[in-house]
Amino acid sequence: MSQNQPPPPPSGPAWGQVPPQPPMPPQPASGPKWARKRIVIPAALVILFIGVGIGSSGNDQKTAASSKPAPRVTVTETAKSDAKPEPAPTVTVTKTAKPPAVKAKPKKTEAPAPKDQVVFKVWGSAPAGVDITYGSDSDSIQGHGLPMTKTLKLKDDAMYYNVTAQLQGGGDVHCSVTVDGKTKTGHASGGYNICNAQLSGGLFGDWS
Structure with missing residues (x-):
């Protein structure tokens, strides 16, 4: 091809021409208003029935919940008695007061009889009387009254000294004889x- 040949014409539309537009799809014709109402009204009724069903189910649940019996609570009360409680028994405790301790008085110690005297004593009780004699182997003397205390001069040749008190039907008596610091006693009841x-008297001047 020679360089002097003109270029081939474009395959598209001619320069300056508007390309043809594709055809528009057909638009549905709007229906009448009464047709729209036929669609909207049934839909509203369906929604209304659903709402009523939900409400009725909630009410049924509340009614079922309220129809359940309430739990029974039993309260036990102690019956009050009008009777007054009996008073507690009175307990009396008696304590015996202890008498104050009495200090024992020291017994009077009688002065020992002189060595040259013999002492005879008789004491106690003899309601019916008592027959008393005292002395030595060589001398017997009658005594009387309770208590009785008599003395005699000690004789070196005396073999014994004694005192007797015989009850006359009852009583309780004691008797004693004392020689040179030695004493013998007796009792009758x-x-x-x-x-x-x-x-x-002994061989060596002692007494027993």
Whole structure:
């Protein structure tokens, strides 16, 4: 091809021409208003029935919940009694007061009889009377009254000294004889019993 040949014409539309537009799709014709109402009204009724069903189901649930019986609560109360409680028994405790301790008085110690004297004693009770004799182997003396205390001069040749007290039907008596610091005692109780106390002289001047 020679360079002087003109270029081939374009295959498209001619220069300056508007290309043809494609045809528009057919638009549906709008229906009448009454047709729209036929669609909207049934839809509204369906929604209304659904709402009523939900509400009725909620009410049924509330009614079922409220129809359940309430739990029964039993309260037990102690019956009050009008009777007054009996008073507690009175307990009296009696304590015996202890008497104050009495200090024992020291017994009077009798002065020992002189060595040259013999002492005879009789004491106690003898309601019916008592027969008393005292002395030595060589001398017997009648005594009387309770208590009785008598003295005699000690004889070197006396073999013994004694005192007797015989009850006359009852009583209780004691008797004693004392020679050179030695003492013998006796006791008698009831009936006609005899209280007897005696000291005998020994070979060496002692008394027993």
